[in-house]
Amino acid sequence: MGRRTTDEIVAKTLVPHLPTKAYRNINFLTGTKARTLRILAEYLEHEARFEREDVDSTIVFFGSARRGSGRPRRGEKSGGGTF
Incomplete structure (x- = not known):
């Protein structure tokens, strides 16, 4: 303990x-x-880190690594390709 x-x-x-x-x-x-x-702390901590490192712009990618349910989506063949 400290x-x-x-x-x-x-x-x-x-x-x-x-x-x-x-x-x-x-x-x-x-x-x-x-x-x-x-x-809020997650936003503020990153903001402080960007300011400290002099970062003034970023690019954010949104996506998912989740796999689908296994059923083909509308417009998609059961093998995975599109019509």
Whole structure:
């Protein structure tokens, strides 16, 4: 276990009745109520990384690696080709 911060020591010894700050409460942060915060953190962390690395534009590819159900789609032969 790592070293405790001054805030943690003070909170435990001098003022034990104060609640844990939400941003330090791992039970809250991993719970369903903090889902929005976790999603926002994904955007903010990448934004900070791009700024730090001086990236000003990106290209995003969307796609899926999932395999289909095995049934041919409309306009597709059962062998996989198109009509």
